[in-house]
Amino acid sequence: MCLTCDIVNGKAAPVGGVIYRDGLVVVHHCVDVSVPGYLIASPLRHVEGFGDLTAGEIERLGAMAKKAVNLLKGVEGVKKVYIANFGEETAHFHLHIFPRYDWMPVCHPEATNACGRLDGPRLLSICREEYRAAREAMNQPEILELVAHLRGRLGE
């Protein structure tokens, strides 16, 4: 039982379908958080830690993450793109590629730390809870259009 393995094996379909896949890695939209462009990049192999990745997987994940970050930076309203790995909810190694929109700190001032600076990990966590959505609710035009846009460019 692994969601990422199910996506790799075609048993589960992420919103809008897989965005990019080659012999080593897969990139798809987050399946249950309705922030447009929130991507997940994983190796095809079920490994759990960064230290379990092959040099080839690291190279490909890094290259795809860089491409995804640069593409997301071109999306209206995206100010930064966060990249993180935790592996707490889904064990299969994956990178969170999270577009931080300009409206997020405005809507979530609670993500500001005591020094008045935006706390990125806290904002990511708040957004993951606040915009958690059922699979049916993920089929929003904004998400589907962005997925299609990224699919056309990520493989170039």
Ligand SMILES: [Zn+2]
């Ligand atoms: Zn897996």
